[in-house]
Amino acid sequence: MNENILIIDDEKEIQNSLSAILQDDGYNTLTAGTGKDGLRIIQEEPVNLILLDLFLPDTDGVEVLRQIKSIDSSLAVIMISGNATVEAAVESTKLGAYYFIEKPFEPIERIDYMLLTIKRALEHQQLQRENLALKKKESSKYTMVGKSPAIMRLYDQISKAAPSKGRVLITGENGSGKELVARAIHQQSKRASKPFVEVNCAAIPQELIESEIFGHEKGSFTGASRRQIGKFELSNGGTIFLDEIGDMSLTAQAKVLRALEEEKIQRIGGTGTIDLDVRVIAATNKNLEEEIEKGNFRQDLFYRLNVIPIVVPPLRERKEDIPLLVNHFVHQFCSENGKPVKELEPEAINILKQHDWPGNVRELRNIAERLVIMVDSDTIAAANVLSAVHINTHTPYSEGPKSLRDMVDEYEKNIVVMELDATDHNVSQTAKNLNVDRANLYRKLRSWGIVKSDN
Numbered sequence: 001m002n003e004n005i006l007i008i009d010d011e012k013e014i015q016n017s018l019s020a021i022l023q024d025d026g027y028n029t030l031t032a033g034t035g036k037d038g039l040r041i042i043q044e045e046p047v048n049l050i051l052l053d054l055f056l057p058d059t060d061g062v063e064v065l066r067q068i069k070s071i072d073s074s075l076a077v078i079m080i081s082g083n084a085t086v087e088a089a090v091e092s093t094k095l096g097a098y099y100f101i102e103k104p105f106e107p108i109e110r111i112d113y114m115l116l117t118i119k120r121a122l123e124h125q126q127l128q129r130e131n132l133a134l135k136k137k138e139s140s141k142y143t144m145v146g147k148s149p150a151i152m153r154l155y156d157q158i159s160k161a162a163p164s165k166g167r168v169l170i171t172g173e174n175g176s177g178k179e180l181v182a183r184a185i186h187q188q189s190k191r192a193s194k195p196f197v198e199v200n201c202a203a204i205p206q207e208l209i210e211s212e213i214f215g216h217e218k219g220s221f222t223g224a225s226r227r228q229i230g231k232f233e234l235s236n237g238g239t240i241f242l243d244e245i246g247d248m249s250l251t252a253q254a255k256v257l258r259a260l261e262e263e264k265i266q267r268i269g270g271t272g273t274i275d276l277d278v279r280v281i282a283a284t285n286k287n288l289e290e291e292i293e294k295g296n297f298r299q300d301l302f303y304r305l306n307v308i309p310i311v312v313p314p315l316r317e318r319k320e321d322i323p324l325l326v327n328h329f330v331h332q333f334c335s336e337n338g339k340p341v342k343e344l345e346p347e348a349i350n351i352l353k354q355h356d357w358p359g360n361v362r363e364l365r366n367i368a369e370r371l372v373i374m375v376d377s378d379t380i381a382a383a384n385v386l387s388a389v390h391i392n393t394h395t396p397y398s399e400g401p402k403s404l405r406d407m408v409d410e411y412e413k414n415i416v417v418m419e420l421d422a423t424d425h426n427v428s429q430t431a432k433n434l435n436v437d438r439a440n441l442y443r444k445l446r447s448w449g450i451v452k453s454d455n
């Protein structure tokens with residue numbers, strides 16, 4: 001597809017000669033003699049790049065540039081001018097003009113140079129747009145979903161904590177959304193455009209954790225073959241997220257404590273100190289007070305970190321969020337897998353609500369992914385959900401000791417669900433294959449919540 005280039009210049013001669021040159025090179029061209037006309041065309045036509053004269057009869061080019069950028073900040077604009085002032089050039093560059101080229105467009109080297117500049121500007125624009133799309137995708141990955149009172153309280157705590165520099169300690173079970181909360185706080189803070197740097201204290205071998213956090217100089221220990229910048233330094237101006245802080249070694253804890261107190265760090269083996277302006281958010285699924293009792297966690301560090309405590313409630317305490325969450329994940333995975341959007345039958349959602357979700361939102365997300373991949377039809381049925389939840393936990397509904405009756409019932413249900421899956425949810429066929437009465441099978445399916453009770 002040929003790119004459309006819009007030429008905004010009041011001189012007819014320039015419009016014509018530029019159009020001819022660009023068309024020769026394979027571009028489509030549009031022309032406007034005034035800023036107003038140019039802006040109208042941008043709104044009406046798909047324009048890929050603009051050549052904009054600095055001197056126009058109605059307004060000056062810099063003003064037009066400003067308006068173009070407010071319509072689409074990534075649209076490539078190249079300014080053209082016979083005798084531009086330095087001020088105008090500086091101002092245009094600040095506003096995001098890609099380049100300045102000079103009139104007239106001869107000799108031939110100048111034309112070649114202009115064409116090359118246009119090509120580069122289009123490539124640059126493409127990259128910028130891809131980058132924006134990636135960022136958007138990235139941020140939608142971290143959107144928090146839920147409307148239950150428990151999650152509304154959490155949103156409220158996040159928005160209160162965000163603007164300050166106060167240290168936050170996030171606690172909650174596995175997969176409940178601690179990392180998401182940390183990212184939301186950063187996103188809503190004044191530091192949002194600065195780095196968010198994560199350190200997973202459980203995933204890094206303890207002997208490397210100090211160097212990971214503080215960095216090291218070349219030769220500071222065996223294996224330190226070059227300088228490494230630590231996570232504290234990388235997050236300067238932004239936020240550091242100390243995840244699974246309960247797993248940090250005591251020696252690393254002591255060093256982190258000192259860094260927080262002094263707001264300065266030293267790389268391992270380094271001599272100079274580096275000033276820190278970092279917001280610290282920590283998270284753990286451990287009970288740190290218990291860890292303090294056991295001597296695994298420093299009390300003084302706990303007090304330093306726990307300025308704003310935020311507890312993320314487990315999913316079983318906000319089951320009313322399950323429909324929203326599962327739909328969110330199903331949509332996400334359908335679009336990632338290029339599949340048409342699937343819907344869950346109400347009974348399917350009811351089954352999800354019966355489950356206790358020991359793995360919290362992450363477990364629900366995994367099940368949504370499995371359903372999107374495994375179920376071919378556009379609707380996800382109760383039986384699909386039941387078998388998916390079953391694979392996940394093996395003991396889907398039971399809590400505490402079970403009676404023989406319950407165990408037999410569960411065993412029976414699993415067999416039926418597998419058969420239902422095998423027959424693509426054909427109840428009559430399932431009854432036939434299992435050699436049971438169809439009405440009887442329906443009764444059982446109703447009692448398990450697999451089919452609606454009025455069926």
Ligand SMILES: Nc1ncnc2c1ncn2[C@@H]1O[C@H](COP(=O)(O)OP(=O)(O)OP(=O)(O)O)[C@@H](O)[C@H]1O
Pocket residue numbers: 141142143144145146172173174175176177178179180181285325361362365
């Ligand atoms: N409220 C929510 N809305 C949408 N997605 C969520 C929500 N809560 C959690 N998730 C998703 O569930 C998964 C687990 O969340 P996250 O990693 O934040 O949990 P965690 O508490 O840090 O878990 P762990 O203790 O295992 O590190 C992620 O994929 C996250 O995007």
Ligand SMILES: [Mg+2]
Pocket residue numbers: 178179243
């Ligand atoms: Mg986490």
